[in-house]
Amino acid sequence: MTVASLTIRLTMGSSSGLASATIMGYFLRLLQLLSTCLAFSLVATTGTWRETIGNWSMFIWCLCFVVTLLTFIVELCGLQFLWPFSWDDFLINYASYSTLLCLSASIIYSTTYIQTVPHGSSWNHAIAATAFSCLASVTYATEVAWMYSWPSQITCYVLRMPGLLKGLENFVACVIFAFISNTSLYLHQPALVWCVAAYSICLFLGAGALLLYLRGYSNKLPICFPIFLLWLALLSIFLYVSALVLWLLYQFDENFGGQPQRSSDVSCRHQFTYLVCIWDQRLVVAILTAVNLLIYVADLVYWARWVFVRD
Structure with missing residues (x-):
């Protein structure tokens, strides 16, 4: 009788904790849905966005809204068992990436468009969209902190050193793609197309490595993970070195058809142009390529020490 009573109490306590966690998860999920929905709705209905870089912010808000909505439906219907990965691992890793993505969308949209939109209803809507995007970043970051405090064993690859490096690599690559969404930057030159291919290959392989880890296949490779x-x-270092060299040569060296001076770019002299003109986009891509190259070097040093020193 005592054992049965104790079992009932333990079960009730466990259910109570689960219910509390579920309520908190639903609350954060609703805030995420609301903030991302309002962000892209305000921008879309007022037309305070344009092609190229503006597509990045809209894509991020829509992507986060759709994935969060699907997550909410899965949790509401109790369909987590259909997911091939660990559901908790997926949630905390997704929330970590969403935090970075929504933060980048907030920064890029605000610095690129708010200063070019005339004061009035459109400007107010742009400010509100940026505020809701920042709110989305905060809610995703809150979810990461909340789940990380769970006593359960969550394999948060993103919050460990190798996962943090891999997450930064993928994140910087995504921002690079936001700035090269203007295909006129590279389609005219095969060497620049190779740069885009290098970014794509590294991003694809990095995402694949993350999926292998989350799926539990890291120990099933023919070599040690x-x-x-x-x-x-x-x-990735080889690809990024080639991309950095080619991008600098063909974008900024006159001997290869580049423009070394910002004043030589007509789009940067137009008074109604974006804050980030075409030449600025080229420069930002070059800087981000160098930054990601350094992150890959740190990643190489980490795993070299793990393989050759630790063993």
């Missing part, structure tokens, strides 16, 4: 990541970092 740290060695695989070591070679992956080495390959």
Whole structure:
């Protein structure tokens, strides 16, 4: 009788904790849905967005809204068992990436468009959209902190050093794609197309490595997973070095058809142009390429120490 009573109490306590966690999760999920929905709705209905870089912010808000909505439906219907990965791992990793993505959308949209939109209803809507995007970042970050405090064992790859580096690599690559969404930057030159291919290959391989880890297939590769990541970092460094050299040559060297001076770009002299003109986009891509190259070098050093020093 005592054992049965104790079992009932433990079950009730466990259910109570689960209910509390579920309520908190629903609350955060609703805030995320509301903030991302209002962000892209305000921008879309007033037309305070344009092609190229503006597509990045709209894409991020729509993507986060759709994925969060699907997550909410899955949790509401109790369909987590259909997910091939660990559901808790997926949630905390998704929330980590969403935090960075919504934050980048907030920064890019505000610095690119708010200063070019005339004061009035459109300007107010742009300010409100930026505020809701920042709110989305805060709610996703709150979810990360809340889930990280759980006593359960969550394999948060993003919050560990190798996962943090991999997450930063993928994040910077996504921002690079936001600035090269204007295809006129590279389609005229095969060498620049190779740069875009290098960014794509590294992003694809990095995302694949993350999925292998989350799916539990990291120990099923023909080689040790740290060695695989070591070679992956080495390959990515080679690709990014080639991309950095070619991008600098063909975008800023006159001998290769580049424009070394910002004043030589007509789009930067137009008084109604975006804050980030075409030449600025080229420069930002070059800087982000160098930054990501340094992150890949740190990734290589980490796994080299793991493989050759730790063992």
